[in-house]
Amino acid sequence: MAQQQQVEADTRPELSHDDIREMSDWFYFFDKNGDKKLDRDEMKRVFHAMCWSVDDKEMENIFKTADKDGDGLIDYDEYMSLLQSLRKDPHTERCELIEAFRHFDKDRSGYIDEKELRRFLLTLGLAFNDRDKRQMDTLIKQIDKNGDGKIDIEEFVDIMLEKPEAPSAKYFH
Known part of the structure; x- marks a missing residue:
């Protein structure tokens, strides 16, 4: 079924692979x-991870709009349609990323250091052990193009504009 959902989502021309x-x-x-459905708390975590601030009233409106079958949950197809409808133009996205950076910093x-990144990951409810610290250090090194140990x-x-494959999902379990 998930494979069928992936194929259906792949036919949406507005989204790249x-x-x-x-x-x-x-x-x-x-x-x-x-x-295979997201409740309101899970959706809040998705939005938080994407640096989108959504209050309870907005979340209620999102659910009313996106929950096509009325079950109070967002399934995969509803989720993909919702995120497609919330996409931003490149200029707006860049401005929002600058604002998101300020949230982390x-x-x-003017930099995001290890402490600030760790604090954000903890707010996502991700466990944080020695292995995670090593993986976070690796992630910072990959992002840190000028080699100063911080993310400017x-x-x-x-x-963020490169659209990496959900880095926290790959690096932190």
Whole structure:
């Protein structure tokens, strides 16, 4: 069934194959109970991971719009349709990424350091052990193009615009 859903999603011309794969990764990563549907809390985590701020009223409106079968949950097809409808033009997306960077950069240093990245990952409910720290260090090194051990705003925007395959799903379990 999931394969059929993937094929149906692949026919949507507005989304690239990489976009679909990334959105699928996020869906299955945040579907904690494995029922192939997202409840409101799971959707809030998806939006938070994508740096989209959604209050309870907005989440209620999202569910009213996206929940086509009225079961109070967002299934895969509803999720893909919802995210496709929320896509931004490149200029707006870049502006939102700059704002998201400011959200991570708690000390306003102009950089995201290991402590700030770890704090964000913990807010997603991700476990954090020694293995995760090594993987986070590897992730920072991959993003940190100038080698200073921190992520600056351009490095952040560049990596986010590359649409990587849900990095936290791959690096942190």
